[in-house]
Amino acid sequence: xxxxxxxxxxxxxxxxxxxxxxxxxxxxxxxxxxxxxxxxxxxxxxxxxxxxxxxxxxxxxxxxxxxxxxxxxxxxxxxxxxxxxxxxxxxxxxxxxxxxxxxxxxxxxxxxxxxxxxxxxxxxxxxxxxxxxxxxxxxxxxxxxxxxxxxxxxxxxxxxxxxxxxxxxxxxxxxxxxxxxxxxxxxxxxxxxxxxxxxxxxxxxxxxxxxxxxxxxxxxxxxxxxxxxxxxxxxxxxxxxxxxxxxxxxxxxxxxx
Amino acid sequence: xxxxxxxxxxxxxxxxxxxxxxxxxxxxxxxxxxxxxxxxxxxxxxxxxxxxxxxxxxxxxxxxxxxxxxxxxxxxxxxxxxxxxxxxxxxxxxxxxxxxxxxxxxxxxxxxxxxxxxxxxxxxxxxxxxxxxxxxxxxxxxxxxxxxxxxxxxxxxxxxxxxxxxxxxxxxxxxxxxxxxxxxxxxxxxxxxxxxxxxxxxxxxxxxxxxxxxxxxxxxxxxxxxxxxxxxxxxxxxxxxxxxxxxxxxxxxxxxxxxxxxxxxxxxxxxxxxxxxxxxxxxxxxxxxxxxxx
Numbered sequence: 001x002x003x004x005x006x007x008x009x010x011x012x013x014x015x016x017x018x019x020x021x022x023x024x025x026x027x028x029x030x031x032x033x034x035x036x037x038x039x040x041x042x043x044x045x046x047x048x049x050x051x052x053x054x055x056x057x058x059x060x061x062x063x064x065x066x067x068x069x070x071x072x073x074x075x076x077x078x079x080x081x082x083x084x085x086x087x088x089x090x091x092x093x094x095x096x097x098x099x100x101x102x103x104x105x106x107x108x109x110x111x112x113x114x115x116x117x118x119x120x121x122x123x124x125x126x127x128x129x130x131x132x133x134x135x136x137x138x139x140x141x142x143x144x145x146x147x148x149x150x151x152x153x154x155x156x157x158x159x160x161x162x163x164x165x166x167x168x169x170x171x172x173x174x175x176x177x178x179x180x181x182x183x184x185x186x187x188x189x190x191x192x193x194x195x196x197x198x199x200x201x202x203x204x205x206x207x208x209x210x211x212x213x214x215x216x217x218x219x220x221x222x223x224x225x226x227x228x229x230x231x232x233x234x235x236x237x238x239x240x241x242x243x244x245x246x247x248x249x250x251x252x253x254x255x256x257x
Numbered sequence: 258x259x260x261x262x263x264x265x266x267x268x269x270x271x272x273x274x275x276x277x278x279x280x281x282x283x284x285x286x287x288x289x290x291x292x293x294x295x296x297x298x299x300x301x302x303x304x305x306x307x308x309x310x311x312x313x314x315x316x317x318x319x320x321x322x323x324x325x326x327x328x329x330x331x332x333x334x335x336x337x338x339x340x341x342x343x344x345x346x347x348x349x350x351x352x353x354x355x356x357x358x359x360x361x362x363x364x365x366x367x368x369x370x371x372x373x374x375x376x377x378x379x380x381x382x383x384x385x386x387x388x389x390x391x392x393x394x395x396x397x398x399x400x401x402x403x404x405x406x407x408x409x410x411x412x413x414x415x416x417x418x419x420x421x422x423x424x425x426x427x428x429x430x431x432x433x434x435x436x437x438x439x440x441x442x443x444x445x446x447x448x449x450x451x452x453x454x455x456x457x458x459x460x461x462x463x464x465x466x467x468x469x470x471x472x473x474x475x476x477x478x479x480x481x482x483x484x485x486x487x488x489x490x491x492x493x494x495x496x497x498x499x500x501x502x503x504x505x506x507x508x509x510x511x512x513x514x515x516x517x518x519x520x521x522x523x524x525x526x527x528x529x530x531x532x533x534x535x536x537x538x539x540x541x542x543x544x545x546x547x548x549x550x551x
Contacts, residue, residue: 068447088453098448102466102545111462112452143545163452 019044019167019199020065024074027060034060036224037074042167047193047200049210052220053257058203061225062169065201066092078166088112091160095172097152099144105155106131106140112163130162131155133192150181157192167199174209186212190237207253211246212239219256229256300327325515334519348507349499351516355523357499358418358491362483362531365422369479373427374472377434382464387435398428402486410494418490418500425486426479433478437471438464470543477535484528 020042027035034057042048052058063069065076067086076083078090099108109127118126131137134154144152153173160168170189174182186209193200204210210217211233219229231253235245304326310316325333340350380386380394402425409417441464449463491502501520508516 066451068450086447086450086453088451090451092448092451094444094448096444098442098444100445100448100463100466102469102543104545111449114462115453115455115458145545159452169451 017043019046019079020201021077022061022065022074023077025061025064025071025076026073027057027064027069028072033224035064035071036226038225038227040218040227040230042199042201045197045199047202047213047215048218049202049204049214049216050218050220051204051207051210051253051257052225053222054205056220056223057225058205058220059171062092062171062201062203066090066169068092088116088163089166091163091165091168093153093156093160093168093170093173095175097144097156097173099152099155099159101144104141104143105136105147105158108144108155109159109162111159116163127158127162130158133161133195134158135188148181149177150185153177153185154188157189161192161196161198165198167201170200170202172204173202175205182209187238189213207250207257208241211235211249211253212241217253219253303327323514325518329515330518330522333515334522337516337519348504351501351504351520351523354499354504354520355501355527358487358501358524359527361419361491361500362422362480362487365419365487366426366476366480366483369423369426369430369483370476373430373475373479374434377431377472377475378438378460378464378468380431381435381438381468382460390431394428394431398432402482403489406490406493409490415495415498417494418487418502421486421490421494422483425482426476429478429482430472430475433471433475434468437468437475440471441467470539470546473535473539473542477532477539480531480535481528484524484531488524 018041022038022040025035025038026033038061040048050058050061060069064071065078065083067083067090083090099105100111103111106124106127109130110123113123113126128137128140131140134157136151136154136158139147139151139155142151144155147155156173157168174185177185189200189202190213192198202210202213204213214233217231217233218227219231220226221228231249233249235243235249240246306316307321307324307326310321310324316322334351338350338352340348340353376390380390383389402421405421405424406417409420413420445463445467446459449459454462487500488502488505491500492506495503496506497503501524505517505520508520
């Protein structure tokens with residue numbers, strides 16, 4: 001049993017460029033087959049988007065990587081180690097921002113640091129710089145209910161970033177926002193991604209969002225999810241949502257869904 | 258022209274704002290007025306009933322005329338607060354007697370919190386918690402605290418009222434804590450896990466704060482029941498010692514109905530004060546909640 005585990009992690013060893021590797025991932029919920037044999041790698045610093053029809057299991061893939069779902073088969077390796085459960089090395093941003101309602105923004109952002117047992121001053125310094133990064137320095141003392149949806153989502157992002165994770169897992173984080181806020185949040189994410197150089201895996205049901213953000217897009221099939229197509233987005237940033245290349249790609253991806 | 262309209266618009270907004278403020282002020286005064294009037298009306302009805310009873314053979318047959326009018330009752334309360342002018346040799350004032358009851362309630366309540374909150378947490382959080390404790394609690398809970406008095410006197414003697422208070426507080430605290438824990442938002446639990454929380458952290462930093470409003474509700478209900486039970490428990494269980502319940506029973510047996518009602522007023526007043534202070538703490542503690550009350 002023990003040896004098997006060791007062997008597993010040995011199998012994980014691979015390319016140095018690769019941060020995360022998913023091999024033969026399967027997931028069943030009872031008799032429901034949700035994910036059927038998925039393989040992909042995530043390079044260090046990459047921004048990977050996953051799109052697919054709704055209910056296809058995109059979120060399940062992300063949750064498996066976060067360690068919130070146990071795979072029924074296959075392996076997920078982060079830096080050569082098999083993922084066994086949730087951990088602070090993978091920061092997650094949820095669609096419903098899942099902020100702690102009894103903590104103000106700053107205290108929400110400090111949560112992970114508090115768990116690490118960090119001293120008060122250092123904790124606050126890091127949390128404040130994380131709030132700065134998402135542009136919320138003036139809302140440290142606001143409680144979640146006092147913030148707009150976009151602002152709550154920024155706090156969620158700041159909270160994940162404060163832990164300085166190896167990668168960010170984002171589960172349709174802008175799905176509940178209005179179109180304008182959503183666009184500006186996408187720009188914010190690209191800016192933050194540029195500044196922090198984090199590896200990001202971004203699940204969305206919006207083809208536009210995937211094309212606007214991603215270095216690469218995985219298009220999934222309907223349930224059980226498998227990878228239908230992998231697309232490298234070679235449009236230079238900042239991307240023009242109405243440009244010809246953008247439209248062509250949009251047509252291509254929509255055709256796949 | 259533009260600036261003109263603008264300033265006029267602003268002026269209008271200001272007027273409107275002032276009107277709102279005035280209305281709010283007016284409404285506030287009206288709330289207070291209704292409170293005062295209804296309370297005075299209550300006192301008046303009481304007064305008329307007991308003074309009128311003296312000329313009504315029907316009411317006199319029920320000894321209604323022996324009940325003190327509000328003013329007499331308050332007079333008896335004030336006059337005997339420190340224990341002057343009470344006939345029997347061992348009797349002390351209403352103040353000391355109610356202080357004793359108050360201390361009993363606080364101690365019983367504190368013990369109920371110390372035991373009830375962890376038990377409620379365990380029942381709510383542990384997988385087999387409700388299986389282990391639920392049936393026992395559900396069978397013991399419907400037994401009124403007062404039904405325990407004989408057993409309590411047998412075991413705890415003069416501390417019986419303390420035990421009765423504990424019982425009265427304990428079950429609402431356990432049940433509300435369990436209910437609060439059971440409804441914890443799994444999204445928040447997951448978020449905490451992805452931030453590195455261990456199960457110890459999950460309990461202290463997610464489950465407990467989440468359940469807090471419910472725990473406080475349990476505490477408030479428990480404290481109310483505790484205060485009600487202490488009076489009855491003292492009537493039966495203390496007899497000669499200190500306690501507002503015991504006091505009321507003694508002055509009743511010596512025929513001083515003024516003091517009976519004075520003691521009752523004291524009980525009502527302390528109960529009201531306790532509820533007020535717990536509500537106040539609740540508001541301070543749970544200011545992160547968005548409620549109808551603001």
